[in-house]
Amino acid sequence: MKPQAGDADIARVREKIEALGFHAHVIPGEQRTAIGITGNSGPIDPAEFEDLPGVAEAIRVSKPYKLVSRETKPDNTVVAVNGVRVGAGKPVFCGGPCAVESREQILESARAVKAAGGQLLRGGAYKPRTSPYSFQGLGEAGLRHLADAREETGLGIVTEAVDVETFDLVERYADCVQIGARNMQNFSLLRRAGRSRKPVLLKRGMSSTLEEFLMAAEYILAEGNYNVILCERGVRTFADHTRNTLDLSVVPAVQSLSHLPIIVDPSHGTGKRDKVLPLSLAAVAVGASGLIVEVHPQPDHALSDGYQSLDPAQFAELTAACRAVAEVLAEKRFSARELH
Amino acid sequence: MKPQAGDADIARVREKIEALGFHAHVIPGEQRTAIGITGNSGPIDPAEFEDLPGVAEAIRVSKPYKLVSRETKPDNTVVAVNGVRVGAGKPVFCGGPCAVESREQILESARAVKAAGGQLLRGGAYKPRTSPYSFQGLGEAGLRHLADAREETGLGIVTEAVDVETFDLVERYADCVQIGARNMQNFSLLRRAGRSRKPVLLKRGMSSTLEEFLMAAEYILAEGNYNVILCERGVRTFADHTRNTLDLSVVPAVQSLSHLPIIVDPSHGTGKRDKVLPLSLAAVAVGASGLIVEVHPQPDHALSDGYQSLDPAQFAELTAACRAVAEVLAEKRFSARELH
């Protein structure tokens, strides 16, 4: 739609789409609103829409993904998580422990994350674990502890939903619901996330291609939730010096194909504490919209993933260093996102 | 337990385990019964059990997987699906279309599979699809068509459950519930499958290690369902001459670590019709307990996966050729399972 298009213009286009038996997806942007069409089994004549008032142009999307495509919506999507704008230019920092272990642990973590310049708090109340005998998270108690941490620090909460059964509960407490790498193609969970009003953080699957990653996001948008943040967290390869191989090239690749913001998880992406800072700097330099980092008050006492968690001082160093890189790139207009 | 151990002996061991606050898993075998213990947080003294009547020996399992381990149960598990014994020596053949498309299509497929020497019928009523806009299966109608096909042909039904929500329905109609590769680490679904009384066919995830594969099965056994059939269906690599890279070495690797039977899916494993027969022969020769193959009355008209589906004549050739290989290996006692 044109920037000056009004609600009536949008409603008119929507009605026309629905009258043709298709689904209309109104995706609001910073400047302009995009309206996606799905449900058609063949091509639609653009001319049917271009004459309607307020319509800028009708574009036939040539990709298997429609709503996530930059063809559908050329402007960057900015996703607000508890007031923190992800995708708006400055990198956003989300820190916190792998799992919520106790009220004290998460409160202490939250204070440290905030003091270190973090804006969002991560922490799992439900943990997907390779072994049925491993600690599976505190469940609703963990969610309550997270809410307490938000109340005290003001940090927005990012926490994972591992299944449809517990989604309602997670959604009630979270500011942003995470879908983990193992669930990237759990289509029922994606559809449930699509019916949520909360933003969704979607992690790339361990052996997901770029197209599969975008199609997974498409499942969420197709249900009406357009607030999706993508996250690169490393892929599985033969390389054994890191736990996963962090594929930073996917950041500009997503940015050229999609309007959705993408952040990076250097903690799972490397699996080694001493690699988190250099790869965080690289992630910001490549143009990521933020970082999600494992931070623990006492990494060596963490119940899970301690070997890849930073302590608060290291996280403070990380946010400062990354912000310095982001600023120099922004000042000189060297943002990768603009240049490529 | 010793082969001659009676129900009272088993009950006595179970009571003792529970009295200690642990979980007892009675896993019946062809010759002997194994009893697994989970829920302990440290080692248990074997001597506590070895004096009980009927106990053959108490083994400390040194692997992260317990119940699926051959250490726990040295004898092969045989899983009966509608009377067809998987893992009993002779390879079992399961054929059918990717998706149930109509009553007529699945009935025609079932007749062809039966005529070609197949013993089980596959076909998806719920399909996990990369795109939200692709055909997602007929749902319960598809399950009913499968039941009709069973009634007419006597073939047991193998069909996929894609989520917990529809599991009850799938379980009601299926003789064996399939968990797909994308859901191999959908732990809620695995736990639900573990509470089912139906056998489960668990496919290896696209980038799953052997240990992760066995741990996924462990989730099912840990809930009390010991009738699990594993399935290799190809893994994701750089190689581009097949859709996936079929990793046949995982068959003897599973057999040496676990008592569970493993079959092979050469259709997804290669993604190319002309590679299905040679890789099926290889799968039987390597010692697989069966094959699950896409067969369609008119492959070129299939709604999905037609390019990798066999027509009935090709499937008949496949079952005959594979049986010939299995027989010569059995005759000469060259079964890979025994030799290695």
Place this chain on the structure above:
Amino acid sequence: MKPQAGDADIARVREKIEALGFHAHVIPGEQRTAIGITGNSGPIDPAEFEDLPGVAEAIRVSKPYKLVSRETKPDNTVVAVNGVRVGAGKPVFCGGPCAVESREQILESARAVKAAGGQLLRGGAYKPRTSPYSFQGLGEAGLRHLADAREETGLGIVTEAVDVETFDLVERYADCVQIGARNMQNFSLLRRAGRSRKPVLLKRGMSSTLEEFLMAAEYILAEGNYNVILCERGVRTFADHTRNTLDLSVVPAVQSLSHLPIIVDPSHGTGKRDKVLPLSLAAVAVGASGLIVEVHPQPDHALSDGYQSLDPAQFAELTAACRAVAEVLAEKRFSARELH
């Protein structure tokens, strides 16, 4: 050329090709002779050749590989190594130690290989080693020991040339010169092998695509040596239960694109002794023209690769089991090569 085409017909075609400024490659087959043309920078009119006497048809090859292509030469190539015909139908067995360690060791190995039904002897006199400090082979002394073993047992010798410098020496002693996986794209070495009169065994590189593999063979044929045997030896993936992931699907894939024979190395392909037999059976069943297997008189005392070497009794079991599988497939005309 037509089956009845004579030397004069062939000479006439060759002259015409050369008169046009191109290179002619006369590739003799069992039934018919193929003549490849390279050196042209654009398409050539087939009609220019189809009127010449003895010409069956002129085919424009649509692949990047020309001389290795089945389009150029539809009949299977049979490569004779010291009288042993590789690619003629029956699987050929090549056994022997990773490295020649002493005269006695290789003589003992050769006797064991022969007694176990092997037809060719493998053993490295020059060893490519990851570390500069590891044993690099006995060099010419090792070649002499191999020649002694041939003299005593009559087994043909397959041994590796690791560089152009030592190629002459290896060529003088070997019946078949091996190019290892690490050298699959050592183009100078490939060209040198192409100027040899000895057959060449070319191993697939660790992360080589099918096209790269065939293009590497093309380098050898382009220099005039048409006696090339390809060898699958496992590729590098994330999977960690075997040293490499044996990609048996490449066997029928090569067979449909190329006339060259392909064999399988289950020793490097799995890296584990107890996986060698089942994967050997699978390799024969999938249609491989032979196996190259590490066999050592005392595997546990081998200087290299002992953990993946068979002892003589295991190798005897392997050849017998594989021959039984090959026979049943041949009897029933179930050869994968014919069926697919």
Place this chain on the structure above:
Amino acid sequence: MKPQAGDADIARVREKIEALGFHAHVIPGEQRTAIGITGNSGPIDPAEFEDLPGVAEAIRVSKPYKLVSRETKPDNTVVAVNGVRVGAGKPVFCGGPCAVESREQILESARAVKAAGGQLLRGGAYKPRTSPYSFQGLGEAGLRHLADAREETGLGIVTEAVDVETFDLVERYADCVQIGARNMQNFSLLRRAGRSRKPVLLKRGMSSTLEEFLMAAEYILAEGNYNVILCERGVRTFADHTRNTLDLSVVPAVQSLSHLPIIVDPSHGTGKRDKVLPLSLAAVAVGASGLIVEVHPQPDHALSDGYQSLDPAQFAELTAACRAVAEVLAEKRFSARELH
């Protein structure tokens, strides 16, 4: 050795090592000299050396790589290429075409690289090509053109040696001899490079682990050439949105294990022009000592790799942006190399 150790001290240690029958490797550093010992088959008592004058400490190296190890030489190695110091802190920029195509093309490229702030000129006179029918480089003529370009612009020359046969020639013209990814385990070529007096740029193989990469460098150092620059150029994975997957985590991983400098090739690492800038920024941010980038006066007319080559203006933007990132990290002492 201690910083103040003199030539006599070094000579005394060297003599002692040789008297024991081992090889001594004197590796000069900026501050201190390290002396590596190879050729021993078992451990040596450190006390034998620690009493000698000038010896700081004797360390037993616990890695399979000895001379490349930071245990052997704790200080960073700085490699001077035509006066340009690689590894000294500031990132070094090497640009130029994939292949030397003509005198004019390489002169024009050299002027553009220089004008854009590049310090070294790349360009292949010998090209390893997948197909025997592709352009294989201009050979010695190409080397002469490179020398002309050096004479005119003062840029040091980095060019590839593809085999031992042509190494002498390449060495005569080059300021730094490149060993390509396909030759990373061409051990004869590595040994030849080890006997060269020119610095060597060693590219990581397509599926090389970190350990194999360092062992390949060890081959060069073991022959006495300690001026080795490592280069990450992407590894082969399932991901298909880039030609290779650039593994930036290997940069800090190399830096913690080895004293050798490591640079990054974002051109081969991504294979796409529009990904070169963002990944270059990331490479500098992660701590790489430089970049080697494909630059062509008219990328769309390049004989090879044009789709991944930058034009001169893009390269100028790249060097400026990367220098800005490097400066901000240096100013704030946020160098990844120091922090981790």
